[in-house]
Amino acid sequence: MMKYHRIPVGPFATNCILVKDAETNEGLIVDPGGDGDTIADRIRTLGIKPVGILLTHGHMDHCMETSRLSHEFDVPITMHSADLPLYQNLGKQMEALMGPSAAAAFSPDALVEPTGFLDEGDTVVFGKSRAEVMHLPGHSPGGIGFLFRQDPDVLMCGDTIFRDGVGRTDLWGGNWETLLKSIREKVFTLDDDTVLVSGHGAETTVGREKRHFPY
Ligand SMILES: [Zn+2]
Ligand SMILES: [Zn+2]
Structure with missing residues (x-):
C-alpha cells in the first residue's frame, strides 16, 4: 500500500508526486519539475526514504530538478528510452518554451543521466509496494504511466490526460492519433474508479473522463 503527496511545482504548476x-x-x-528546495523539504518532513526518481516523460517542466535531487538523495533516474533525447536537450527545450535567458541560466554540465529505462509491463518495486509501467505515447514518444494496484487503483499518467482535457501533441514527437x-x-x-494523477491540475477518475471524453 502506497500513499502519495502531490506538489505543484515550477512555472507550469507541474505535479511532482512523492510516493x-x-x-x-x-x-x-515522480516528475521533480521545479522548486527543488520545496520537494527536498517535503521528502524530509514526510519521512520518505527515496529509492529512485521516475519521469513520466522528458519535458523540461517534469525534469528540471531531477539532477539536483538525484545528487541530494543519491538515487538513480529512470524513464522511457524514447524520451532520452528530450531529457538530454533540456536546455534547448527551455530556450524554445521559456526564452534564451532562462536557458542560459540552466547548466547542462550538471545533468545526471538516467541509468534505468522502463517500458510497458515493467514493474518498479519500492519497499513492500510496486508500480506497473504502462507505455502511453502520444504527448511524447516515451510517455509512461505508473499504475498502483490498491483500493482504488491509482495511475500517475503524466500529461497524457487531465481532468477535462488531454495532453498537447504539437511538441517534439507528439502525435494526436497515438x-x-x-x-x-x-x-x-x-476500472472506472481508478484515480488519475496527471502532470498538471487536480486528480480525476477514469470513469469521469470517459463520460466527458469529446474525441
Ligand atoms: Zn509534457
Ligand atoms: Zn507538463
Whole structure:
C-alpha cells in the first residue's frame, strides 16, 4: 500500500508526486519539475526514504530538478528510452518554451543521466509496494504511466490526460492519433474508479473522463 503527496511545482504548476510505501517509508520521486528546495523539504518532513526518481516523460517542466535531487538523495533516474533525447536537450527545450535567458541560466554540465529505462509491463518495486509501467505515447514518444494496484487503483499518467482535457501533441514527437490510442486502449480499459494523477491540475477518475471524453 502506497500513499502519495502531490506538489505543484515550477512555472507550469507541474505535479511532482512523492510516493511512499506505508510499511517501510521507502519512496519514489515522480516528475521533480521545479522548486527543488520545496520537494527536498517535503521528502524530509514526510519521512520518505527515496529509492529512485521516475519521469513520466522528458519535458523540461517534469525534469528540471531531477539532477539536483538525484545528487541530494543519491538515487538513480529512470524513464522511457524514447524520451532520452528530450531529457538530454533540456536546455534547448527551455530556450524554445521559456526564452534564451532562462536557458542560459540552466547548466547542462550538471545533468545526471538516467541509468534505468522502463517500458510497458515493467514493474518498479519500492519497499513492500510496486508500480506497473504502462507505455502511453502520444504527448511524447516515451510517455509512461505508473499504475498502483490498491483500493482504488491509482495511475500517475503524466500529461497524457487531465481532468477535462488531454495532453498537447504539437511538441517534439507528439502525435494526436497515438495519444488517442493510448487513452482509449490503455487508460480507459482500467476500472472506472481508478484515480488519475496527471502532470498538471487536480486528480480525476477514469470513469469521469470517459463520460466527458469529446474525441
Ligand atoms: Zn509534457
Ligand atoms: Zn507538463
